[in-house]
Amino acid sequence: MKQNYTITAIAENRPGVLYRIADLFLRRKVNIESLTVSEIEHAGQSRFTILVRAEPNLVEKIVKQLYRIIEITKVIDSLDESLIIKEIALIKITARNLERRREIEHLVHLANGKISAVNQSYLVIEKTGTETEIDSLHELLKPFGIREFVRSGRIVVFK
Amino acid sequence: MKIGVRKLKSKFMKMTGSQAVMESLLRENVKVIFGYPGGAIMPVYDALYDYMDRIKHVLVRHEQGAAHAAEGYGRITGEPGVCLATSGPGATNLVTGIADAMMDCVPMVCITGQVASHLVGSDAFQEADVIGITAPITKWNYQITDANEIPEVFAKAFHIARTGRPGPVLIDITKDAQFATFDFSYPKEVKIESYQPTTHPHPKQIELAAEFLNKSKRPYILAGHGVIIAKAEKDLIKLAEKGGIPVAQTLHGISIFPSAHPLYVGFLGMHGNYGSNFLSNKADVVLAVGMRFDDRVTGRLKDYLPEAKIIHIDIDPAELNKNVKAEIPIVADAKLAIQALEKAMKKNSHKEWVHEFRKCYKIEEKKVIENECSPKKGKIKMGEAIVKINELTRGEAIIVADVGQHQMMAARYTKYTKPNSFITSGGMGTMGFALPAAMGAKFAAPNREVICITGDGGVQMNIQELATLAQESLPVKIVILNNNYLGMVRQWQELFFKKRYSMTKMTNPDFVAVAKGFYLDAEKVEKRAELTSALKRMLKSKKPYLLDIKVEKEQNVFPMIATGASVEEVRLE
Numbered sequence: 001m002k003q004n005y006t007i008t009a010i011a012e013n014r015p016g017v018l019y020r021i022a023d024l025f026l027r028r029k030v031n032i033e034s035l036t037v038s039e040i041e042h043a044g045q046s047r048f049t050i051l052v053r054a055e056p057n058l059v060e061k062i063v064k065q066l067y068r069i070i071e072i073t074k075v076i077d078s079l080d081e082s083l084i085i086k087e088i089a090l091i092k093i094t095a096r097n098l099e100r101r102r103e104i105e106h107l108v109h110l111a112n113g114k115i116s117a118v119n120q121s122y123l124v125i126e127k128t129g130t131e132t133e134i135d136s137l138h139e140l141l142k143p144f145g146i147r148e149f150v151r152s153g154r155i156v157v158f159k
Numbered sequence: 160m161k162i163g164v165r166k167l168k169s170k171f172m173k174m175t176g177s178q179a180v181m182e183s184l185l186r187e188n189v190k191v192i193f194g195y196p197g198g199a200i201m202p203v204y205d206a207l208y209d210y211m212d213r214i215k216h217v218l219v220r221h222e223q224g225a226a227h228a229a230e231g232y233g234r235i236t237g238e239p240g241v242c243l244a245t246s247g248p249g250a251t252n253l254v255t256g257i258a259d260a261m262m263d264c265v266p267m268v269c270i271t272g273q274v275a276s277h278l279v280g281s282d283a284f285q286e287a288d289v290i291g292i293t294a295p296i297t298k299w300n301y302q303i304t305d306a307n308e309i310p311e312v313f314a315k316a317f318h319i320a321r322t323g324r325p326g327p328v329l330i331d332i333t334k335d336a337q338f339a340t341f342d343f344s345y346p347k348e349v350k351i352e353s354y355q356p357t358t359h360p361h362p363k364q365i366e367l368a369a370e371f372l373n374k375s376k377r378p379y380i381l382a383g384h385g386v387i388i389a390k391a392e393k394d395l396i397k398l399a400e401k402g403g404i405p406v407a408q409t410l411h412g413i414s415i416f417p418s419a420h421p422l423y424v425g426f427l428g429m430h431g432n433y434g435s436n437f438l439s440n441k442a443d444v445v446l447a448v449g450m451r452f453d454d455r456v457t458g459r460l461k462d463y464l465p466e467a468k469i470i471h472i473d474i475d476p477a478e479l480n481k482n483v484k485a486e487i488p489i490v491a492d493a494k495l496a497i498q499a500l501e502k503a504m505k506k507n508s509h510k511e512w513v514h515e516f517r518k519c520y521k522i523e524e525k526k527v528i529e530n531e532c533s534p535k536k537g538k539i540k541m542g543e544a545i546v547k548i549n550e551l552t553r554g555e556a557i558i559v560a561d562v563g564q565h566q567m568m569a570a571r572y573t574k575y576t577k578p579n580s581f582i583t584s585g586g587m588g589t590m591g592f593a594l595p596a597a598m599g600a601k602f603a604a605p606n607r608e609v610i611c612i613t614g615d616g617g618v619q620m621n622i623q624e625l626a627t628l629a630q631e632s633l634p635v636k637i638v639i640l641n642n643n644y645l646g647m648v649r650q651w652q653e654l655f656f657k658k659r660y661s662m663t664k665m666t667n668p669d670f671v672a673v674a675k676g677f678y679l680d681a682e683k684v685e686k687r688a689e690l691t692s693a694l695k696r697m698l699k700s701k702k703p704y705l706l707d708i709k710v711e712k713e714q715n716v717f718p719m720i721a722t723g724a725s726v727e728e729v730r731l732e
Contacts, residue, residue, distance in 0.1 A: 012353055016290060016300070023295050064477035070299045070319060073353040 004033075005059045006078050006085070006156055009048040012071040013039060020069045021048060028062055030054050034087075034153030045073070049155050076158075083156040089134045090116070091125040091141055092148040104144060111137040122147065171342040176306035176332065177206035179343045180270065183313035184214055186345045189241050191215045191232060191602045193225035197245025198285055200272030202337035204243075217602065217631060220623035222249050224595035226256020227621070230265045231559060231599025234582045237388065239266040239320040239328075240599060246272045247285030250331070251292065255589055257327045258296040262586025263411060264384060266325035268316050269293075276304040276333040289331050298326035306339035311346055318349040323356030324475040325388060356474055360491035360499050368470040368487050369503035371444045375468075377512045378404045379442035381427060381456075384411035384585075385449015385473060391494035392578040395448065396420070398501040403508035405516055407435035409450045410570055413581040418554070418574035424516035428455045430567040433527075433718045434519025436726045440465055441515070446500075448472045449493040452482040453586070462725040472496045526731045527717050532572060538711040539687055541565055541640045545572040548610060548638065551694050556608040557582065557600050561593035561617035564646035567716045569612045591620025597635045598624060608636070608698065615641040615667050625677040628703040636697050637705040639670055642712045650715045670707040681705035 011017045018037065025032055033051040040047045052059070059077050066075045095101045104123060108115060113127035127137050134151060174182065180203050184192070194216060196204045207216055219225040222244045229240030244253050250271040260267045274283040279302075290302050299319045301312050309332070316328045372378050386395050392415045399406050399416075405424045406416055416423040425432025427439075436458075439445075445467040450456070452471075457463040460482065471478075471485035472493060479488035489496055531542030545568050548556070554576040560569040560583040575581065582600060584592035597611035618639050628635055649663040674681035680702055684693045690708070697704045718729045 016294065019291065020294050027295070061477070061481055064479075064481070068298075068475070068477055070351065070354045 002053045002055055004080055005052050005054060005056075006080070006083055006154065007048075007050040007052065007059070007063065007066070008076045008078065008156065009050070009066055009072055010040065010074040011046050011048065011069070012073070013044050013046040014071055017046070017069065017071045018048070021050070021066065024062060024065055025050075025052070028058060030058065030062065036153045036155050049153070051154055078156070078158065082159050084159060085130050085154050085156050086128055087131055087134055087152055087154045088126065088128045089138070089149065089151040091127070091138065091146060093123050093125065093141060093144050093146055094121060095123050095144065096121055100144065104141070107140050108137070111140065113137060171344050173340060174343050175202070175206065176303075176309055176337040176339050176341070177202040179306060179309040179341070180313070180332070180337070181206050181210045181214065182343055183310055183345060184241065185210075187313065187317045188238070189214060191217060192241040192243050193217045193219055193228040193232070193599065194243030195219055195222050195225060195245070195249060197249045197272065199246035199274055199334050200243065200249070200270075200337075202334065203270070203272065203332070215602075216243075217598070217627065219595065220626050221621065222252035223255055223591070224598075224621050224624045224627065226253045226267070226269065227259070227589075227592050227595035228599035228602075229267050229269075230256060230260050230263075230592075231582060231596030232603045233260070233266045233325075233599070234596075235557065235579065235600045235603035237266070237321075237390070239268045239317055241268050241270070243270050244272070245285065246274055246289070247287045249285075250289040251287055254292060254296065255587075257293055257329065259584050259587040259589045259592065260327040261296045261298070263584065264325050264388060265327065266320040267327040268320050269327060269329040271329065271331045272337070273302065273331045273333045275335045277335070279304070279333060289329065293329050296327070297329050300329040300331070302331040302333070303336050304333045306336045306341045309336070310343060314346045314349045315351065318351070319354065323354070357476075357490045358474070358492040358495055360472070360489050360496040362499070364487055364489045365496070365499045365503050368446070368489065368500055369505075371468055371470060371487065372402055372404070372446065372500075373505045373507065375444035376509070377442050378402060378444045378446065378509065379439065379467070380404050380406040381409065381445060381447040381450055382406055382412045382415050383409040383448065383450025385493045386412060386415050386497075387449075387579050389449065389493035391497050392416075394494055394497040394501065398497050398504070401501055401506055402504055403510070403513070404446070405509070405513050407431075407439075409453070409456060410583065410585045412450065413570055414575035414578050417576050419576075422513065424513070425520070426570055428453075429720050430571065430716045430718065432520065432571070433523035433729055433731060434516040436718070436720060436729045437519060438515055439463070439726050442467045444468050444470065446470045446472075447485075448497065449474075451478045454482070457482060458720045458724055458726040458728070462727070523718065523731065531568075539684070539690060539708060540714060541568040541710050542572045544638070544640060544690065544708050544710065545569055545612070547690055547694055548612075549573045551691070551698055552608055552610070556580070556610050557604060559583065559593045559597035559600055559609060559611045561611070561613035562588045562590045563614045563617060564642075564650065564714070564716050565612050565614045565640040568640070590617040592617075594618060594621050594637065595624045597637070598627060598633060601633050601635050611635055611637045613637065613639055614646060615639055615643060615665060615670070616645045618670070619667075622673065625674060625679055625703075625705075629678050633703055634701055635703050636700075637703070638697075639705070639707045640710050641667065641670070641707055642710050642714065643667060644712060646714070647716070649713070653713070653715065655721070670705065674705040679703050679705055681707065684708045
């Protein structure tokens with residue numbers, strides 16, 4: 001059965017590593033649902049957080065094949081239960097009248113988000129949380145007319 | 160004071176990037192390189208001019224030839240074969256050879272020129288994204304834009320190519336980095352934190368494996384290329400003899416065991432021996448070493464080895480449980496694992512089980528081999544030619560086979576006496592591989608007879624390398640088993656496509672005339688009575704020699720396990 005797997009790979013921070021990782025998923029025809037890359041606690045090392053939906057045995061094979069990439073030092077595949085998962089979303093909404101602004105602010109407050117930018121014509125809402133929390137705020141705000149919606153992809157730490 | 164200066168000089172030498180390439184090759188003990196010059200690699204070729212006494216450069220006629228020649232060299236020496244090409248088309252022409260080396264775990268270092276760094280990415284003349292193109296087919300690749308990187312990158316490249324599961328690496332060097340001068344000093348050792356292949360087997364796993372083998376009634380060893388790469392042939396023979404275990408070889412495992420060894424039971428795969436395939440499924444413990452359960456070996460996967468507990472030794476963890484689930488996976492160098500296992504296991508014998516393979520061989524001999532190898536009438540058969548070559552070379556030659564029917568015949572009917580004597584393109588099945596690979600093999604083993612067995616289709620795919628042979632006066636012997644067809648495809652058309660011979664019939668050139676045009680000796684053989692004497696003349700010659708042997712046109716290779724069939728459904732006719 002297909003499940004959400006978060007594949008965390010630690011690699012030397014060099015050009016070309018992302019290319020090789022992406023190619024492996026391409027060869028196995030697994031779609032990458034989200035991907036984040038950043039430098040980690042050790043200098044010169046990057047952490048790739050890759051979310052896929054796939055069968056467990058396929059994930060096992062991909063993990064082993066990732067180790068073939070010379071620059072990769074560590075690969076861990078995890079199910080959601082064993083992770084603390086966060087993602088950030090930015091939602092831009094047109095809001096010219098005060099009434100609407102109040103309504104939006106109220107919802108954002110309830111959903112534990114915050115208004116990170118504001119001007120006369122729009123609001124930008126920032127929401128950090130799990131994918132589900134972001135999805136539900138997104139749903140709540142849809143009726144107000146969303147102009148832009150962008151999310152970072154998950155980052156995780158192990159429980 | 161003078162001594163001090165000299166010391167300083169030997170540690171740091173001022174030189175250009177191109178000279179550094181040459182110095183790096185010398186440090187890596189490279190003796191032969193195969194290449195083709197062009198714009199973006201010209202500074203390196205200019206530096207080479209001063210190193211010709213120490214590094215032999217072989218001028219191929221097409222970069223694909225350079226790549227396969229480097230493969231042939233790498234397969235025989237176990238050290239990286241080196242090829243050199245220019246940017247753009249030079250580099251892309253290497254691609255098939257690189258992919259071939261990747262599939263067959265051949266150590267290889269490719270050096271390509273690249274346009275100057277300020278032009279990279281701008282669609283400059285003869286620019287190709289070689290790093291991007293070769294990423295999926297190299298073990299590692301790197302673009303050098305700064306000459307200072309050359310020593311470290313070369314040391315790393317050679318280390319990666321030759322260790323662990325060997326494979327091709329590619330170094331792309333921009334033209335400005337080739338020109339730039341810097342202080343050269345070569346690293347004494349390479350340590351890559353993220354790359355440290357496991358070589359020692361886990362003792363607990365070895366203990367378990369030994370227990371499995373001790374208890375087994377019908378143990379079976381499947382030996383692959385990894386045994387040759389690890390130079391563990393003798394160790395495997397010792398292990399098999401101690402346990403009285405029958406041994407089969409994969410296509411790349413051929414010649415690990417001397418063919419005459421009483422425990423050697425045949426070669427595995429689609430056209431392997433009857434018993435070695437058929438009886439796989441009767442084994443209760445399978446010890447697979449340095450092989451990867453390729454689909455050509457396993458047949459229909461769900462019906463493969465139903466009764467066996469599997470011990471799988473490989474240096475690449477990604478191969479374990481990839482195709483076949485192993486009860487005991489062991490990540491290790493084949494030599495170390497085999498030695499440890501041999502020590503841990505008990506002496507044993509399985510005479511009846513080994514005898515079953517002999518019985519199967521009798522059946523195969525009657526139904527297939529006799530017709531193929533000792534026909535009395537009709538046209539010359541491929542098997543017959545192989546047997547003759549084998550007899551005349553006493554099984555001591557290095558056989559380099561191309562891809563197709565003749566390849567399977569060479570694999571089936573050569574009786575080997577020395578390890579690492581059979582080279583072919585297995586994983587990729589690259590037609591055109593044999594002629595340049597034989598060239599590389601001959602440079603690697605100048606004192607051994609190297610015979611290229613090829614087909615009328617395959618030889619035409621890199622036929623330009625005849626010019627290289629002529630230029631080098633390199634005594635490679637070329638045997639074309641000529642049936643005027645793309646024989647293997649024709650066989651499939653006959654068996655699975657209702658004899659609709661779509662685009663497999665070939666109107667060939669006169670290969671003798673072609674060879675003579677390249678100033679090579681050549682002759683044609685059409686009759687059985689001429690075969691032995693022509694082969695003798697070819698083998699006696701100290702020069703390259705081509706023999707065009709006309710064989711029966713519509714001959715099939717049997718036994719055969721059709722695609723999707725189980726190993727038990729192996730067909731004898």
